[in-house]
Each structure stands twice: as structure tokens, then as C-alpha cells.
Amino acid sequence: MQKLLLIAVLAAATTSAEPLAPAAQAEARALREKALADDTALDLVRSLTTEVGPRSAGSPGDARAVAWTVAKLKSLGFANVRAEPVTVPRWVRGEARAEITAPWPQPLAVTSLGGSLGTPPEGVEAEVVPVTTLADLARQPPERIAGRIVFFTGRMERTRDGAGYGRAVATRGQGAAEAAKLGAVAMLMRSAGTSARRTPHTGAMSVADGAPPIAALALSNPDADLLERQLASGLPVRVRLASTARYDGEAQSANVIGEIPGRDLRDEIVLLGAHLDSWDLGTGAHDDATGVGIVTAAARIAGSMRERPRRTLRVVLFANEEFGLSGAKAYAAANAAAIERHVVGLEADAGAFQLNGLAARVDPDRLPLVRAIQALLEPLGIGYAGTEASGGADLGQLRELGMPVIDIDSDAAPYFDLHHTADDTFDKVDPELLRQHVAAYAVVAWLAATVEGGFGRLPVAVAAPAAIR
């Protein structure tokens, strides 16, 4: 009752000078409330994690995920449902083991980084040399590194904005290559993630050009603590490790696309993106089944309003975000000529935790419209978060081609507790928070597809913060 009254007061206070017409605001509020009572997204997340599960690029789960998505989009009434083929690299995790052999033997909980090479079958045993960061490694005398196992000790900061991930991920991406160049026989790192459990965080890494291939393993945070405590004794610490990780050629995957056709501006697209693949350790619940559920449900609910969106809502569920952005690259290449038709893009790829902000990289003239949209999301805890929107990993190339992007931000701290670990499972999804995400995306999508004019264009190849998931 109080809520209805509040809505009535806000609607009455709206003037024609505002960038959103009162009728549009009222419809957006109705949409928000409708989405908050809808469990389409929860049903999708439950189904994807239960009936498909792990779905890393090129795996049997990936193929099942594509078929699942095509069927779901059709059954939910999307138009133009299609799976656009994408070639993906296929990397196979195999098994990884590590143990401290001296001074005090203990097993270590590890996982291979995505793209790591394996060891010889007998494994590798060597003394461990701790370094904090890539810069610290570069300062080491080469003879200290050659023949040893480099252990990156740097700990990711746990913050609401996830800023610590950018620093940690640099080590994950380049640490093995840089260590290999100096003659290291293997690379260990404290996980690029904040789980306090013995579930190491995987994630993509690069192999060095020209350097001998070495295995690269992430330790769980408690295991990194243990290794550091043994090193603190001052005694030489030795580790034996083995991995059967390997590359297995390429495979066919797909970007799965479905649309809610626009009413009269059908050729203009509001893009809603998430990624369909996941790492293999968990079931990819927050990364990124929630994103799949959020954008799919948001588009469907927005399309179900009495006032149909004028522009087309296009949902793109990208192939292989995790291990090379294959789907994003394919989509950008296929749509470069049609980029002007992409009015704005939103991506959902940070889990479904507490919402807290909306950032928009749009033509500055359109910021009043952005502020008006954000105001409608205040009841969801969404403040205005400025213009430093990245669009996310899968939309980054489209942004560089000039497509405006809007980021809907949420609490990254719990996300990076689970991210890329075995613990990223359905039981960690809070239905209420998921509904709030759907409501936010639905409102932005519906308004973006309905308002007069769009969000302008961005300068091509604008320098924006790199999006790393």
C-alpha cells in the first residue's frame, strides 16, 4: 500500500521537462514490480546448472548447453532463435596434483590454470622460490629462478568493486610465461580469488612464445598460507607436482541468439549479453548461469508489457567467454557493418549479488536520460556510478566499435569468493537478489528500447578499462 502511494506521488511529480515521459516511467515501474514477482530467471539457472552443469568451451557440456539454450529460448517465445557457429579452442584439464615434499610433507589443493600445459608423467619436483608479483619476479637474479618452481604469493584484495581482481589476474595471465622465460620448471600461484576454502580458482592464462612450456597451478588460499608458513621456517621447501592438462584441437560451439522483435523500430537493437560457457570445476551458477537467466528473463518480461518495446531486444548468449572470448570476437566480426543498429548494450556477468550502481558510457548529451533511468532503479539499491562503464568482456569489442554501453553493478566481494571454483553452484544463488537483477535489466532494456532517440555513439576504439572476467 505504501509502495503504491509512493509510486503515485513520484508519477505526479514528474514534469514534461524530464527526459522520460510520465507514461514511460509508470510503465517502467510496473515492469520493475512485475519482474520482482517473476521466477523465470531462477528456473533457467536451476535448469542450466542441473541439466547441463559444467560447460567449458568445446566440452560435451558446452554442446549440451547450446542445445538447451535454443530449446529454452524457443519455448519462452523468442523470435529468430539461432545458434551461430563459433570455433573454440579445446583445452582439457585432466588431473593436477601437488604436494610439499620437504621440509614437512603435506598434500596441496591445486587446480591447473586454464591453458596450462601438463608436466611429464613423472611430474616435476624442485625447490620453491616465492615472489610476490610479476614485478618482483622481474627483479630476481635469473639463477634464483632457473630450475625452480616459482610461487606467486600475492593475495587478491576482497572489495565491493572487485578492483583486486585486475591485479591478481595479471599474475594469472602472464606469470607462467614470465617464469618460464627465466627457466622456472613450473609455476604455482595463490589463487586469483578470495575463497577462504580449499577450492582453488582456475582461470585463463597465456603460454609464452618461445619459452619452454611449463605447468601452472593455482593453490587454494589456505594451501598458499600453508606453503608460506613452511617457507617462513627458512628451510628449503620443495614441491612435487604433476598435471595432465593438454590442448585437444578445436571444437564447434555457438553464440545462441533470440529476439523480442521491436514494435516499429525493429531494425534498432538493444543488446543483452551473457555467456553460456563456464569453467568446469563448478556448474557455472554465478558465472554465468545467472547472467543467462537475467538477460533472458529481462527481455521476456520487458517484451510482455502492454507497451511493447519499439526497438528489438536481442539476447546473445556468447560462446567461450572464459578461454579467449571466441563468441564475442565472432559476433563483433559478423556485426561490425551493422554496429550503428546496436543502440546500446548491457551485459550480465558478475553473478547475482547485491545491486549497487549503474554506470553508462554514452554520448554525454544523453546522460540526463541515463540519470532518469537510474532514478527508477533506486528502489533496487542502484545509485549512479558514473561514466566509466566497460560493457563487460563480451561487449568490449562492440563498445570499441562505437556502441554505447550501460553497466549494472553489484557487490563483487562474494562473487570473487566463488568465481572459477568448484563452489560456483546453484545453492549459492539467492532468488530474491536474482529477481532484483532481472528487474534492473528489464527496466533498462525496456526504456532503452522505447525512448525517443538512443544513447548516441561512442568514439571508435575509445580507451576504456579492460574488462576481465
Place this chain on the structure above:
Amino acid sequence: MQKLLLIAVLAAATTSAEPLAPAAQAEARALREKALADDTALDLVRSLTTEVGPRSAGSPGDARAVAWTVAKLKSLGFANVRAEPVTVPRWVRGEARAEITAPWPQPLAVTSLGGSLGTPPEGVEAEVVPVTTLADLARQPPERIAGRIVFFTGRMERTRDGAGYGRAVATRGQGAAEAAKLGAVAMLMRSAGTSARRTPHTGAMSVADGAPPIAALALSNPDADLLERQLASGLPVRVRLASTARYDGEAQSANVIGEIPGRDLRDEIVLLGAHLDSWDLGTGAHDDATGVGIVTAAARIAGSMRERPRRTLRVVLFANEEFGLSGAKAYAAANAAAIERHVVGLEADAGAFQLNGLAARVDPDRLPLVRAIQALLEPLGIGYAGTEASGGADLGQLRELGMPVIDIDSDAAPYFDLHHTADDTFDKVDPELLRQHVAAYAVVAWLAATVEGGFGRLPVAVAAPAAIR
């Protein structure tokens, strides 16, 4: 300053009618404050988990733990330090794997129950039949069970008193045996524990007499959820599992004992117990390195007071609590004739979480003394918790022989999140809570070793709640 004032006021309020002399109370308070500033226990827990780590009965870690403990007790100034040999069964976990093969293939995070037998090398694959409890299993028609994998779905309640564990552990102990009698080919159970992570809880089980041996695996709670969601589809659900668990004869371990000799009542013993072994998945931090640290530090600090304890403080670090109470049985057998000399016993085997109560099973005439002791622990959050003390798993037999026991209770909810999982590691130990435990045990031990008279005797073989750790 405020604390000192409070202590002064309390001391002034004490009258000679109370069961504890003012001087004893003052000394106990000084001991409590001293213990709260002492990190002996933390150093021990760090050292045991770092330099020994996993130490299941009969393993190399077990032997290292015995040597570690003898050395530590000697270096801390204990007298009569000795390792009393105990024969223990040796069970080897090996590897366990499980996966859903239909309707939707997915891997499952599992671990063998302690004492489980292995499967044939090729594993076992069969349809899964869910049952809630042992009673539910007993109600099933045998043809529904024969040739199938029984899945116990019962979920342990998460409560402060840990009461849910007693019910869950019955399934763990007897589930495989009862399922085997009905012709099941394997047993799966939702872990007897409350971790929300993909770290299944192991723990001891029994093998059925006469029934064919089958493998018994615990699923993590999220994996049990997944299996239940697939079963909820109504489609037949099949699982393939394999385990290389096996028995490997017996081994020598030891109860490690050290004493703070009493001043004048040296033959009278206040027993402080914990167990030295751990399960192998984690490093046995809360189960039971904290107990080792608590009782060792408590005895040492109590023995360091200006007013030396009149009775002997005996620390017993028991062998193989987890897989058959071997050390407890050996100690009880060796000390049955000397049971009258055991004035009272305390065990520390529930981790180092928030303290909340003191329970005492003593001669009812001595309850005023118990209440006076408990009053000195109120600043630590310890209320009076009645007379239903068990003494814990390792002291149970001594209690049945007539030894009074005092339990110092703490929050069991976080304990059973970690208990018997890979996550039971040093980083989960809160130094402040650990110091509070040491203070509580030190005060009780010092007073028990100092007051006139003891705690009377218990009737032999008193019916007490079974202690299960």
C-alpha cells in the same frame, strides 16, 4: 581499568560461606587474565598443522605427530613425558570418484567414509534410490534396493549445540551395512555435516557382518542437492562410482602423556584430554589441533602460577580417536585400577569457537563448587549448562568407571561446517577465541587441582549421552 575495578568488586563480595576461598578465586582470575594474553596454544596449533598436517591413525603423519608431541611437551617443561604404545587399525582412503551418468551427466564431489571398502577397479554403476533415514530404508521393499545405489538424503541440522550430528552420524555409521544387507551395490549419503561448500565430510562407519562389502561415499551438500534435483525430475537417475579405499592391517601409534606434578597431592590426577590424530582431508585444525593446544597450554599456564596446583595435571593426547577410540580404550584399560586417582576429567574436542557453557557430571553434593567455578568463567561467556556432561569421546570410558567429568561447551554450528572436511585448516582458527578456551580450561584445571576435596565419584557405567566426535 574498568576490568580491574570489576575484579576488585567481585573479590570484595566473596564471603567465606562460598565453596571457593577468596584467595583461590583471586588466583583463578589472575590465571584467566594470564591465559588471555598467552599464545602458547596458537603456536602449538600452527606448528602441528604446518609441520605435521594430516595424521590419520597409522599414517606417516600419525607417527610424526607422536614425535612432535613428545618433543613439544618436553620443551614446554612437562614432566613424565611418555608415548604409551597403542595399536591402531590402518585404513587407506585411496581415491574416490562419482558421477551422474543419467539423465544429465555431471561429476559429483565425494569422499569415502572412513572404513569404507573399495569397489572393483571398473567401479559400480546403478540406478539411485533415495531414502531419507535408516528407518526409511527399513521400510523399503527389498526389491527396490537390491542391485541399486542407496542415497541417504537426510540433512544435518545446523544448531549451536550440535544436536543434529547425533542423528546424521547414525546414518553414517550404519547406512552402508543396512543397505548392503538389502542387496544395495553401494551407498551414498549427504554428508553428516553442514558445510555449504563442495567439501564432503568424512567420518567413521561400520562394515556389516555377513553382508557383502560395499563402498560408502559422502556427497558434499551442494552435490547432494544436485542429485536430489535430478531425482526430482522423476527420470531414473544413474550414478557411476569407484573407490580404492582399503584396510592395510594395523600400525603402532601412541597416547602421548605429559604432567605438571602436583605440589602435595601428587597422586591425584586432573585429566586434560584431546586427541592427536585427525582425519586426512584437512590438517585437523579444529579437530583436534585446537584441543591439543588448549589442554597443553592450559596445563602449562596453570602450572606456572605462583600458587602451584596441589594435584597433578595430566595431559593425555589420545591416539586414534577418529577411527575407533583406540587410545581411549588403551588408556582406560591401563588405568582402570587407578581410576580412583582420577579426580576429574576435561576433554577439548569441539574446536575453538564461541564459548557458551559449562556442564558437570559430578557428585551432586559438589555442584555448589561447580557453580562457583562457572561463575569465574562468566566473563568468557560461559553459563551454567547443567549436569548432562559426557566428558567427550575419549573420556567416556573413564566416566563409566566413575570419574567425574566437566564439559566446556562452545558453539557447535561453525564446528560442523568444517568437521572432517578438507577445510579444517589453520586459517580457520581465531586466535582470540582460542585464548578464551585456554583461559577456561586453565581456570577449571587449576581450581580442580587445588580445591579441598574433589568432585566425588560417579556410579559405575552411568548412562550418559553417547559422545560422538
